[in-house]
Amino acid sequence: MNTPAPAGVWIITPGHTPTRFPTARASGADVALVDLEDSVPPAAKPDARLMARAFFTTPAPADTALGVRISSPTTRDGIHDLDALADYPVVPQIVLIPKVESPRDIEIVAGVLDTPDHAPHLYALIETPRALEALPSIVRAERIAGVLFGTADYARATGCGNDWEPMLHARSALVVSAAAAGIPAIDSPFFDLDDLEGLRDEAERVKALGFAGKSCVHPRHLNVLTEVFRPTDEEIAAARAIVAAAENAGGRIIRVGHQMVGPPMVQAARSLLARADARTAHEVTA
Structure with a gap:
């Protein structure tokens, strides 16, 4: 990429709830991402692809990069998502690819979206044991810009808890592989919306571990994450x-x-x- 991949604080908002789009775009987060994958019920996905256009009708705010999480490019929903992106008025600056378990997934998205005028930053969402095993090859994909850790799916796939200790090995492996490839690693959201002290503690721990940022799903978490990750x-x-x-x-x-x-x-x-x-x-x- 010609410019460094955006890191820092990410906010993710569901693609089928356009009333939340203005808040996300104006949040001041480093990255505002509209989601077409897990936060959208299967029956709502076709509508979400159309509604998400509103997220990209005007250029990004001065302090925020705009992006989208698609469904896996190896699924029918992912194919439809990629087709829809081509018609958005403003091209997403970031595309988050879920369920990545091979460099092939990144190559598929790059092959569809890259043009002579624009190549989005492609982030791989690492959220399965197979992805963790394949990290050394995933992080060296030609078009990868960064990685994001998905604790919820990882915990479900492994049967482990979602607390600090059960996730420490996966987080450490992710940071090491990302650092070896020279790309940023972004941590998963903290899912207790009211425990701001717990959020701060986890954010400070992942920053100390080497993560370049952390994502969230609610604006309530933005101030804490900004205080932790944005250089003073x-x-x-x-x-x-x-x-x-x-x-x-x-x-x-x-x-x-x-x-x-x-x-x-x-x-x-x-x-x-x-x-x-x-x-x-x-x-x-x-």
Whole structure:
């Protein structure tokens, strides 16, 4: 991709509830995603494809990328979803592909949607044991831009709990594979809508684990996730100080304030600045 894949805070809204579209688009999330898959009842899917056009009638807000979760491209619903996307007034910037278990799924979507003028960021939704086993090949698909973890389907497929400990192995494997491929990993929503302290705790844990963002299904969760994942002015200033000091250090370990800084910390600072600069660039050009 020519531009970094959007990370940070994602909000996902069902495609058959257009009354929620304005809230999602104006939420200030890094990514607003309309869903055509699991949150839409099977009987409502044809209507959802038509209703979702309203999500893409005008360009994305200055601070938010617009995307869509399709059904699996190996299903009839997924084929219909891809056909519908071609007629949307504004092309989605992100396409989230569910039930990915092979690089083939990403290749199918890219083959349908890529044009000389636009190639959307393709995110793979990792939510099955087979997907976890195939991660090393999935994350190296030519057109993959990032991965998103789906805890609900993963828990159902494995029979494990949805708490922190049962999910730790899968989350760790996902972050490691994504980092090895140089793509961002986004965490699953937190499904207790009223437990904001639990949300914050999980968000801070996944950020410490290496996730670049976290998704949600309700605007109530946005403030907490934004506080956790969006770099603060202080963090950006500290990162700029580290990078500036490193540029004059000739590769040597340096001291910045009270901290000893070596090459890994310099690279982390540069990554933080790249994310902040990418968001600024999106706000300017959107």
